[in-house]
Amino acid sequence: MLEQLRERQLQLEGILNETETAITTFGNDSQAYQAAYNQVILWHNCHWGLLKLTGNDRARFLHNQTTNNINSIKSGQGCQTVFVNSTGRTLELATVYVTDEAILLLISPNRRQFLLEWMDKYLFPLDKVEITDISDENAIFSLIGPESDNIIKQWGINDILGQPQNSHHLVTVDNNVIRVGVGNGLAIPGYTLSIPINQVAEVWTKLIELGAIPAGDNVWGKLRIKQGRPFPDNELTEDYNPLEAGLWSTISFDKGCYIGQETIARLNTYQGVKQRLWGLKLSQLVEQGTPVTLDEKKVGILTSCTEINQEFWGLTYVKTKAGGEGLRVIIGEATGELIAVPFLSHDYYQPAAM
Structure with a gap:
């Protein structure tokens, strides 16, 4: 039991x-x-x-x-x-x-x-x-x-x-x-x-x-x-x-x-996906829900954050037009870089040719 x-x-x-x-x-x-x-x-x-x-x-x-x-x-x-x-x-x-x-x-x-x-x-x-x-x-x-x-x-x-x-x-x-x-x-x-x-x-x-x-x-x-x-x-x-x-x-x-x-x-x-979920490497812990900005404009939001062996990682939605993997952003008082994560994919589906 x-x-x-x-x-x-x-x-x-x-x-x-x-x-x-x-x-x-x-x-x-x-x-x-x-x-x-x-x-x-x-x-x-x-x-x-x-x-x-x-x-x-x-x-x-x-x-x-x-x-x-x-x-x-x-x-x-x-x-x-x-x-x-x-x-x-x-x-x-x-x-x-x-x-x-x-x-x-x-x-x-x-x-x-x-x-x-x-x-x-x-x-x-x-x-x-x-x-x-x-x-x-x-x-x-x-x-x-x-x-x-x-x-x-x-x-x-x-x-x-x-x-x-x-x-x-x-x-x-x-x-x-x-x-x-x-x-x-x-x-x-x-x-x-x-x-x-x-x-x-x-x-x-x-x-x-x-x-x-x-x-x-x-x-x-x-x-x-x-x-x-x-x-x-x-x-x-x-x-x-x-x-x-x-x-x-x-x-x-x-x-x-x-x-x-x-x-x-x-x-x-x-091909109308306007935002995507990315991994995020952070300079410090940030509260969930903190806006993600680029050039002082909001481009996304932080959805999760954790510390792993004195490093800081998160998940964030970011507007597609802002950029993808490698993009550097600001999250509150922290800086961050978008990273690819193994669980997710972002490839559009192409039907097989007849």
Whole structure:
């Protein structure tokens, strides 16, 4: 149970957040951050939501609600997709896992209830779709780092190795039934594990014994900013669309109609993206929401900022006409330079020639 897991995490010097719902740090933030790039860390995504869609119309329904081609995904496959509103503005970046019986949606902690209510608005009486929140019945762990494969191998899970991103298998290991998915929501090798709540303490302990280094929310926050992974209420808001957010890989331009599709297709066709999300190397920490200026004119806004090993990094939207990678800007009292980040792309989609 979660209580047993929390006891074991506290024994490893885990420090709870103010609401005592998550481990902020194990006192090893610098070591764990480096390990994500050269070893492997274990992060407990305890706030994150897991929704389950069942019913014969589940794929069609989600296909019509989000940007990716859900109808083309077979059991054992998955993808990332974006929920957008009717004008194509971002609501959430979700990970989809398709099974024989259901579609599972891994969603951000601050979008769990919102998306339940959002999807419910679009359910009609004749739709054969049921949406269930199974977050409290499961825990989500992330293995992050190039040594993740070794952890999986040592654990005796081999079928998932080398599979495409977001592929997933339901496996039984050490009498625990676990769904293992390729990828961890960052542009770093790893896996996402969905574990029944009564098995979490045993699984977490086993992964630590196999060599994974425990990491708290602080480390994931630093990684996601350095990687460029946009997050709700920071980079993913109704002020921006998924093209501006650099989420081109989550969008199918051939799938046909869905909520917000017309706006997104038009922006691509006419190359009308007016601002883009960039990484930012800063001279000092800056408060989220601080305007970004060039030649004393506002050209963007800072959406996230963090310190990593005495260096300062952020994410910012900047007007396309102002410039791109390498552009030097002013953010409050700080200076900054736009940098490319591995999670994002900004290439317009070109349909194949007939």
